[in-house]
Amino acid sequence: MxxxxxxxxxxxxxxxxxxxxxxxxxxxxxxxxxxxxxxxxxxxxxxxxxxxxxxxxxxxxxxxxxxxxWNPEKIGTCFLLYTNKNPNNFQILLSSDPSTTEASNFQTDKKTRFTIHGFTDKGDESWLVDMCKVGPSSNPCALSTFLDCISNLK
Structure with missing residues (x-):
């Protein structure tokens, strides 16, 4: 056997x-x-x-x-703001709290570029951070603000 x-x-x-x-x-x-x-x-x-x-x-x-x-409030969407004034450290903006935008380096008279990842990524992925760091210094006159949309499931 x-x-x-x-x-x-x-x-x-x-x-x-x-x-x-x-x-x-x-x-x-x-x-x-x-x-x-x-x-x-x-x-x-x-x-x-x-x-x-x-x-x-x-x-x-x-x-x-x-x-x-899902409802955006349930997801907890926020934005990571990089500008020429803060190219290495993001500022968190919340669409549900306008004071976060008012207190940030965001300028409505400057061009804004959104870097949007897929729903399986997070806003702190290295390739996203690298894109945000390269962008403002490559053409500071034409591009001064970067926003990255991230999701934090609650």
Missing amino acids: GSHRVGHDLSDLAAAAATILVFFFLTHFTLSNSHPFSPGNEVCYDSIGCFSDSEPRAGTAIRPLKILP
């Missing part, structure tokens, strides 16, 4: 269990309201407008997920 390798069977079982857990969590959080996105056709928010899960915004090869964003 052949020998039975217990270690091999346990590793196969662990791999299968891990696969099932990943599938469960992805399915559960994608389809439930506890995920930062909820399924539907359209959602509207007073401060930023409406979003649809129809083409070309979703359901395509490039954007295969048909999900709608």
Whole structure:
């Protein structure tokens, strides 16, 4: 009779269990309201407008997920501001608190460039910080403000 390798069977079982857990969590959080996105056709928010899960915004090869964003207040969106006056340290701006913009180096008469990452990245990713540091010094007359949108799930 052949020998039975217990270690091999346990590793196969662990791999299968891990696969099932990943599938469960992805399915559960994608389809439930506890995920930062909820399924539907359209959602509207007073401060930023409406979003649809129809083409070309979703359901395509490039954007295969048909999900709608959470309310911005629930996500906790903020902006990291880099300017010529603060090229190495960002200032945090909150759309829900205008005083953060008033107290910052933001100038409405200067051109503003937004560096926007995908929903799987964060605002402190090194490539985003590098882009913000290079931009203001490369053309200080034409470009003085950088904003990076980040998301902090509450």
